Amino acid sequence: METCKSGSEGGSVKPVLVKEQGARFLPYKTTTAINLATYLAAAGRKVLLVDMDPQANASSGIGVLRNKREHTVYDLLIQEADDISIFDVIVPTQRGELVVAPCTVDLAAAEIELVGVMAREYRLRQVLDPIRERCDYVIIDCPPSLGLLTINALVAADGILIPIQCEYLALEGLSQLLNTVNIVKSKLNPSLYIVGVVLTMYDSRTRLAGDIVREVRHHFPQETFQTIINRNVRLSEAPSFGQSILDYDSTSPGGLAYRALAEEVIARG
Ligand SMILES: Nc1ncnc2c1ncn2[C@@H]1O[C@H](COP(=O)(O)OP(=O)(O)OP(=O)(O)O)[C@@H](O)[C@H]1O
Ligand SMILES: [Mg+2]
Numbered sequence: 490m491e492t493c494k495s496g497s498e499g500g501s502v503k504p505v506l507v508k509e510q511g512a513r514f515l516p517y518k519t520t521t522a523i524n525l526a527t528y529l530a531a532a533g534r535k536v537l538l539v540d541m542d543p544q545a546n547a548s549s550g551i552g553v554l555r556n557k558r559e560h561t562v563y564d565l566l567i568q569e570a571d572d573i574s575i576f577d578v579i580v581p582t583q584r585g586e587l588v589v590a591p592c593t594v595d596l597a598a599a600e601i602e603l604v605g606v607m608a609r610e611y612r613l614r615q616v617l618d619p620i621r622e623r624c625d626y627v628i629i630d631c632p633p634s635l636g637l638l639t640i641n642a643l644v645a646a647d648g649i650l651i652p653i654q655c656e657y658l659a660l661e662g663l664s665q666l667l668n669t670v671n672i673v674k675s676k677l678n679p680s681l682y683i684v685g686v687v688l689t690m691y692d693s694r695t696r697l698a699g700d701i702v703r704e705v706r707h708h709f710p711q712e713t714f715q716t717i718i719n720r721n722v723r724l725s726e727a728p729s730f731g732q733s734i735l736d737y738d739s740t741s742p743g744g745l746a747y748r749a750l751a752e753e754v755i756a757r758g
Pocket of ligand 1: 517518520544631633718721725726743
């Protein structure tokens with residue numbers, strides 16, 4: 490996921506949620522993308538949520554597939570004549586401050602079709618350019634692999650926001666991810682940085698969860714957010730109603746946690 494920041498607040502923060510190729514250990518990207526985007530919008534920030542995962546979970550989870558436009562992120566990325574703009578793709582939500590650039594399963598083809606495109610790693614960055622200045626945050630939900638779609642997100646982003654689950658193997662995929670971030674940094678996007686690490690699926694009853702929290706805070710003392718997202722069934726129910734946790738159950742522990750996370754993200758600027 491990513492964020493676009495500009496205008497009165499200056500600077501720009503663009504976290505991207507990423508998960509390792511074939512790995513199980515860095516999940517909860519989409520949940521974080523949807524709910525962070527919603528709470529940032531509820532706090533009055535202008536937010537664009539871009540769905541870069543062909544599974545389209547962010548699009549369906551936030552309930553915009555119904556009013557999908559003729560064009561999606563796929564058309565935007567693979568078009569040749571540049572006659573489709575991001576403004577032809579974004580759809581409104583019930584919150585005026587939040588718009589979504591949805592995708593469908595078609596986007597899977599872009600992973601292959603982009604290979605022959607010039608400056609293929611920069612496609613997303615180029616097509617988001619016209620809207621960047623109008624947003625406070627652009628949040629890009631990434632697919633589970635480190636393929637060309639994820640690379641496009643990392644190149645378009647100012648920063649990356651990494652969710653880590655407080656469970657077994659949680660840290661195993663991290664080094665590979667950080668490796669990719671470093672490669673993207675050195676070759677494609679020198680200013681890319683880690684906006685934050687968010688601990689999620691925390692279960693206070695397990696000792697392991699506490700150990701992982703300590704270990705992550707040790708490795709990322711600055712980056713780790715104070716807010717920890719607990720394991721919360723309401724968070725897993727909300728997407729099937731096409732709702733964020735704010736709309737589905739704002740007083741649930743998950744709702745309160747994502748509200749607090751959004752406040753921290755805003756405070757980091
Ligand atoms: N804190 C939580 N408590 C309980 N369930 C959660 C929590 N966070 C996420 N989930 C659920 O876990 C599942 C995986 O989360 P999510 O879809 O956010 O992961 P993802 O990283 O986007 O996965 P993928 O790589 O497939 O896109 C979903 O069913 C989601 O509803
Ligand atoms: Mg996802």
